[in-house]
Amino acid sequence: MMVRLDQMNSEEFQKYLSFAIKYFADEQIKSGNWKLEEAISKATVEYEKLLPEGQDTENNHLFTIRDGSKEVGMIWLAQITNEKGFIYGLNIWEGNQGKGYGKKTMQEIEVLAKKFGLKSIGLHVFAHNNIARDLYEKLGYKEKNIKMEKTL
Template sequence: MTLQLLPFPAADYAAWRTAQVERRRRWQFGPLWADAAAAAAQARTAVAELAPEDGLTGTYLLRVLGDHGEAGWLWLSRQDQDLLLLDADTDAPADELLTLLETHARSADARQLVLDRMVAAPATAALAAADGFAVVSQTMALDLTAEPSHAAPGVTLRPMTQRSFEAYLAAAIDEYAREIRRVDALRWDDALDRSRADYDELLPQGLATPGQVLLDVVETATGADVGALWLGLRPPSAAFVYDVWLTPPARGRGLGRAAMLAGAGWCRQRGVDVLGLSVFGHNVVARGLYESLGFGVVTEALRRPVVPAPPVTGPR
């Protein structure tokens, strides 16, 4: 099949936008928010940011044309040195679509092709399975309405004090900066600035920030503080794990699993139906832990270097 990319018909934009909101509601926000109305509101907000009613903002749509006519569409964005695929709906063969995307990326001088995909969306599944893609991050969800684990957690949770919050914040900002630096290859000062900015945005009032629950993790056997669990509440029936953090001496002893089990129990007791979280792709230990606890991947970002075109050489 010979594929081409053409401008998306303006007359079809409104219908595409309506369908995109529904795709996001069903495959991205539904699994993370549990409540249908809340998921729909989040989907409308997300689509409105990059695809408002009066036209696209910072992104662009392309129609995929095959040998026998229209073969679907691609929603793309150029971010820094990456070509980002936000979504796609096409029946084109994955290998030919990948070749087409790489050609488009080279023409845009992009160094990497990034799939920012909903895992339930069929068109990007085969692309994600292609060689050369590395997982950058994953967002996962756990259904708390299912039968809970009855394993003894080994830890208890208690509200943070201002003193324990300040100690946690200093350590967490530093560790998060190291993760940012590893993923995005930033200078240390830039990574630290971004880490501080993210914490300031999410915790503008510190420990008293509405909707944020910060808990000390206490080892049951010893009574020692061994870490922290930070949950963001998403009314009416969801929560999100922003961080599960352990002191260095407490690591490697199963206390991270215990803290997650305790956090899930804390949420169940308060009527929370789904617990979400995000994890860096290189953190295979954490990903394995969350999968073993029953978390399933909802969205993920994957990255693949764009191979430069071979040099054109003339006849000798």
């Protein structure tokens, strides 16, 4: 496996954005945060705030993950301050999951983050996403906050 991170072009970004809005909306519904009828519009607003200039939004680095010429996923790293980064998205496309692409991508993004001068990287993972939580813990990411809620 030879993982390479290539800056997204506009076509790849549009494909990612369509996927990401739906995925984020679905995850918010699963978590009990949003209702079905409002989820897509709320997710769209969030992405418009985070990426007002699309893939050209300053301090945001959106990459297509490739294994050779094959597209296997995407990762989005935002530079929050001069020293802190935040991964807003890591998605390995269906059919490519469970093959080590997530782990290798995280290792590659850490190399790039250091080149950008970052000293730390944060990320968010939904509590129900045990596969992602396990991966991040194995890579040395530590929980900093835990939000808990009870539905009545």
